[in-house]
Amino acid sequence: MKDKLLHSLLFWVVVAIVLGFACSFFFPDWLARIFVTFNGLFSNFLGFFVPVLIFALIAPAIAGLGQGAGKWLGITAGLAYGSTIISGLIAWGTASALYPTLLDGKHLVTDVADPEAGGLEPYFTVDMPAPLEVMSALLLAFVVGLAMTGVKSPNLLNVLEELNAVVMKVVTTFVIPLLPIFIFGTFLNLGMNDNFGDTMEAMGVVLVLSIVMTLLIILLQYLAAGAVAGVNPFKALKNMAPAYFTALGTSSSAATIPVTYGSTLKNKVDEDVAGFVVPLCATIHLSGSMMKITLYALSIVYMASLDISGGQIFGFILLLGIMMIAAPGVPGGAIMAAAGLLQSNLGFDDSMLSLMIASYIVVDSFGTAANVTGDGAVALIVNKFASGKLHKQSPIDEPSVAATGSTAV
Numbered sequence: 176m177k178d179k180l181l182h183s184l185l186f187w188v189v190v191a192i193v194l195g196f197a198c199s200f201f202f203p204d205w206l207a208r209i210f211v212t213f214n215g216l217f218s219n220f221l222g223f224f225v226p227v228l229i230f231a232l233i234a235p236a237i238a239g240l241g242q243g244a245g246k247w248l249g250i251t252a253g254l255a256y257g258s259t260i261i262s263g264l265i266a267w268g269t270a271s272a273l274y275p276t277l278l279d280g281k282h283l284v285t286d287v288a289d290p291e292a293g294g295l296e297p298y299f300t301v302d303m304p305a306p307l308e309v310m311s312a313l314l315l316a317f318v319v320g321l322a323m324t325g326v327k328s329p330n331l332l333n334v335l336e337e338l339n340a341v342v343m344k345v346v347t348t349f350v351i352p353l354l355p356i357f358i359f360g361t362f363l364n365l366g367m368n369d370n371f372g373d374t375m376e377a378m379g380v381v382l383v384l385s386i387v388m389t390l391l392i393i394l395l396q397y398l399a400a401g402a403v404a405g406v407n408p409f410k411a412l413k414n415m416a417p418a419y420f421t422a423l424g425t426s427s428s429a430a431t432i433p434v435t436y437g438s439t440l441k442n443k444v445d446e447d448v449a450g451f452v453v454p455l456c457a458t459i460h461l462s463g464s465m466m467k468i469t470l471y472a473l474s475i476v477y478m479a480s481l482d483i484s485g486g487q488i489f490g491f492i493l494l495l496g497i498m499m500i501a502a503p504g505v506p507g508g509a510i511m512a513a514a515g516l517l518q519s520n521l522g523f524d525d526s527m528l529s530l531m532i533a534s535y536i537v538v539d540s541f542g543t544a545a546n547v548t549g550d551g552a553v554a555l556i557v558n559k560f561a562s563g564k565l566h567k568q569s570p571i572d573e574p575s576v577a578a579t580g581s582t583a584v
């Protein structure tokens with residue numbers, strides 16, 4: 176039992192979160208900056224590596240689907256968009272019901288310090304340009320994978336499978352073992368950041384509400400997925416815990432892909448299904464981010480007494496769901512993609528937008544954790560309808576190692 180615990184990724188992620196916050200109270204700046212420097216280097220490596228990972232997972236998975244792959248991609252995209260929109264509508268309903276009481280008498284305070292500016296600086300940084308943008312890797316994987324379903328190309332499929340195995344070897348022997356250190360540095364820097372207090376004071380009650388609602392949307396997603404797929408939703412949620420806590424530490428859907436993929440396989444999702452649903456949803460399924468952005472935006476609308484109609488809010492949610500697709504799976508990616516929409520559709524000025532960004536960054540990781548955990552629910556639903564209808568490709572050994580979530584640190 177003890178040996179199993181020590182080899183559990185979830186255990187080390189939780190330890191890293193707790194130690195990170197605890198050490199922030201007594202670590203000297205010079206020591207903390209060592210971890211901040213490591214985080215900068217590791218984050219840049221992930222930015223370089225993630226597009227390769229996305230291509231290596233999606234292309235052979237789609238090719239392995241055989242004829243009809245385009246249909247399953249369409250179904251997955253539809254589920255992801257629908258889930259994101261439903262999250263936004265729930266946030267709107269929650270805001271309409273609770274804000275008149277929660278925010279009664281509160282006035283908008285936009286004079287807050289930038290949370291990112293309050294963090295420690297690394298000793299040095301090294302740029303690591305990615306060979307492809309994330310969206311380019313996604314599109315290339317779709318094109319190659321879909322084309323291969325209509326052309327007999329066993330040699331190319333073998334190459335893609337070997338690329339998959341090589342990439343997953345990097346994941347299991349390098350990326351996953353270093354994730355707890357990265358998460359420790361993230362929470363260490365968070366705890367030593369003096370600028371978070373301003374944002375908490377200005378938007379505290381809304382920030383707490385957003386965390387609670389992201390947990391609620393996860394529960395609703397798994398209740399729905401459990402009903403459709405015929406699985407125990409709470410057991411499925413338990414299997415996704417490593418992905419949730421890893422995303423809580425990395426604040427990046429893309430960086431969490433290897434762990435999300437492994438957790439999804441634990442729920443007995445077909446490897447081909449998980450291979451394209453998880454990387455795809457890491458880019459287009461942002462129900463947690465939608466929940467947070469909608470709640471924050473409507474709180475500012477309420478406190479600033481902006482004259483915004485219900486039709487405008489509904490249109491904003493529909494467009495925001497589309498904008499989420501363009502959001503990079505990196506920390507703060509969703510709010511940056513939504514910035515233009517907040518100004519053009521809701522009439523936010525620069526100070527309101529700054530407060531939105533600051534609020535989002537403070538609890539960014541909770542929205543990201545909801546995003547990646549929800550990806551597992553989408554995979555369960557797709558797997559229910561795709562199971563038995565897939566052309567199986569040859570198995571790849573290494574992803575099963577990641578699936579266990581049990582790499583020692």
